[in-house]
Amino acid sequence: MSPSSALGPDARTDALAALAATSGGDADLDVLVVGGGIVGAGTALDAVTRGLSTALVEQRDLASGTSSRSSKLVHGGLRYLEMLDFGLVREALQERGLLFTRLAPHLVRPVPFLYPLHHTWERPYVGAGLALYDAMAMAGTYDMGVPKHRHLFRRQVARMAPDLRTDELTGAIRYYDCSVDDARLVATIARTARSHGAHVTTRTKVVGFLREGERVVGARVRDLEDGREIEVRARVVINAAGVWTDEIQELVGGRGALNVQASKGIHLVVPRDRIRSEAGFITRTATSVLFVIPWGRHWIIGTTDTPWDLDKAHPAASRRDIEYVLDNVNAILREPLDHDDVEGVYAGLRPLLTGESEPTSRISREHTVVTPVPGLVLIAGGKLTTYRVMAKDAIDAAAHSLSTTGGAVRECITDRVPLVGAEGFEARGNQRVALARRSGLHVARIDHLLGRYGDLVDEVLALIADRPELGQPLTGCEDYLAAEVVYAVSHEGARHLDDVLTRRTRISIETFDRGCAAAGPAAALMAGVLGWDERRTAEEVDHYLRRVEAERQSQEKLTDQEADEARVRAADIV
Structure with a gap:
């Protein structure tokens, strides 16, 4: 066995x-x-x-x-074509098809993107690049898995993305990549x-x-x-x-x-209703590429690409970083976003191999x-x-x-070797109505669980069958069930409250209060599995709240140095 x-x-x-x-x-x-x-x-x-x-x-x-702070994309790296890094793009597109069609179909899903065109000459140039992108994917060993790119004119773009500024556009090209919850x-x-x-x-x-x-x-x-x-x-x-x-x-x-150089990239999370669009966006900025990525009931917007030589465990997003992303996304939107629209912010470090003095955005x-x-x-x-x-x-x-x-x-x-949860995913998807009826959950909840656990949904539903109260939404964040907190500890290796709210779920970036209201209820659920007493449970909640406050303080600072000093005040819990 x-x-x-x-x-x-x-x-x-x-x-x-x-x-x-x-x-x-x-x-x-x-x-x-x-x-x-x-x-x-x-x-x-x-x-x-x-x-x-x-x-x-x-x-x-x-x-x-x-690995929990990326753009959450499984993609070929369209911009690397312009760097003539054809080998990397071809390799990545093959892996995208493999993940989506065979290894992790329960976790990886296709996402449409619009590439806005501002000048007539861009259409043949960008179109040729995307044609090559699709051709590389189709020529790979594994199925392409996603639709081919399509040219759109201004009127079609306006219908598809009402909140995208089209007054200066000649049209757009829609193409597909995939997204994944990286953690x-x-x-x-x-x-x-x-x-x-x-x-x-x-x-x-x-x-x-x-x-x-x-x-x-x-x-x-x-x-x-x-x-x-x-x-x-x-x-x-x-x-x-x-x-x-x-x-x-x-x-x-x-x-x-x-010789590994750390490059910081930050992302913002905003509610889905702030931008009306059927597709994400990708566009150039002065120093990097801007992605606006559909993410359930949210958008992920990023990223930056700047050197970082401060605390590696907790890279901090400064106010300057946040405003840079907001300024760039607002340049393409009819209704600008501001700081009040931001639910969550996260910063991650890319490990880039160096050896030459070049900007991190140009390092392969x-x-x-x-x-x-x-x-x-x-x-x-x-x-x-x-x-x-x-x-x-x-x-x-x-x-x-x-x-x-x-x-x-x-x-x-x-x-x-399919990843756990993949093998019976399609069958469980066909049985979604029966699973909903048997568990007492809404079909939408079953869809949510299938997209996170695949055929391991059976294990989550078994917890609910044994303890029906776990079938209720988690207090403080109704997008997740109480059972998912328990399962994160009993099956997914979570040891601390931060593990659950930041990585096993994404509550810390998907709620305006950064998960503060859910912290107490989640810790109480974890305590039952890990044997925490009241004091230990309170320590976990206190640490999480202090971490959120340190992050909020860091995001008000203008420079990396100031942001880092504010963030490291909340050390890891031991």
């Missing part, structure tokens, strides 16, 4: 015990992955499905860094790795490496929940720590095989894998869409060390 995919408290305890068991030297892991973002989770899945004993450690929460994708990949036998543990920080001569033979990790340190022996350690790559390199002796998103010392593989760069390719390259790079001590490493098969 294959292991469960659940990442609850018991699974974490078991994972830590498995890590500790390696310290005797008789049960070394094949692969220890450091970093629980999209690349780390993907690497763990690649390794374990090749038959390698695998563990993943993450110092905070799954997707707590870059949910990471958690789902990690759970898939767990279902195939990988050990996954969060709040577990690498504090040093084990060495035998020049060779890395494992890592020393600290359980941040209780302070205990464990020596974990592994034949290969793969670092997928993103913007923390330099810190990991220092731990291994300061040999800087990779291609990735690099290096082996600076025997037994250690570093991977950095890349983008969310191509995580699977990055993971494959990391394990391929580790294969030499692994094959010298344990036979040949098998080929990557992750293009044929």
Whole structure:
């Protein structure tokens, strides 16, 4: 019987015990992955499905860094065509089709975008680029999965997007990419790795490496929940720590095989009714590209692309950043948005490989894998869409060390391993009315759950069947059910209130109060699973409220330095 995919408290305890068991030297892991973002989770899945004993450690929460703060797009990267980065675009489009049609159809969905045209000469130029974009997608190994682009004239654009300024437009071109809840994708990949036998543990920080001569033979990790340190022996350690790559390199002796620069991108979330349009928008700005992305009952608007060398755990959006995005989106809207329209703000850091003095907006998103010392593989760069390719390259790079001590490493098969929730998704979609009738939930609620859990909806509905009160909306945020909070802890590895309100759900950016009203009710639901007493529950709520206040204060500051100083006043809870 294959292991469960659940990442609850018991699974974490078991994972830590498995890590500790390696310290005797008789049960070394094949692969220890450091970093629980999209690349780390993907690497763990690649390794374990090749038959390698695998563990993943993450110092905070799954997707707590870059991988929960992206533009939430699975896309080819249209602007990289202009940079003549055809290989990256082709690769990303293939992965987009694979994710949408085979690996994660329950999480990835097509999104229409309008590319506004201001001059007559733009139509053939942009049209040729989009024709190439579609051609690359159709020529790939996997199905394109989305409709082809279409030329629109001004009147058609006005009907489709009444709030888009069309007075200076000659028309637009509609094309399709895909969107995804990035944090949910990471958690789902990690759970898939767990279902195939990988050990996954969060709040577990690498504090040093084990060495035998020049060779890395494992890592020393600290359980941040209780302070205990464990020596974990592994034949290969793969670092997928993103913007923390330099810190990991220092731990291994300061040999800087990779130079990773952090680039900050911020996004705003506004209610869907603030912009009337059937499609999103993409347009150029002076220093980056502006996306206006449909996101359920909201729009996500971004992004910026500026260097960041301050606190990496909590990058802060300044007032200047927010006004930059508002100014650029207002340039294309009939009715301008202002600060009062903004429900949520989030800032993330892209790990960009550097080596030349060029603006971060011009640095390629291609990735690099290096082996600076025997037994250690570093991977950095890349983008969310191509995580699977990055993971494959990391394990391929580790294969030499692994094959010298344990036979040949098998080929990557992750293009044929659907993520948990995918296999029965279509069937459950056909049964949505029956599921609604049986559970007592509205069909719209079933659709919401299917789009988040796929065929794992059965597990969520089982919680509601056992405890009918969990079928009620979460107090403070009616878009989510109480059961989803409990499920986040019992099955998805959430350990703290911030994990639930920021990543397992998106309450922290989808409500004007940033989730403050939901904090108490959510913490009370979590307490029942994690065994918190009243004091601990109150501490979790207090920390979350202080974090929200620190973010609000940072977003009033003009400079990055001031914003950072305001944000770091609310430290991580331990």
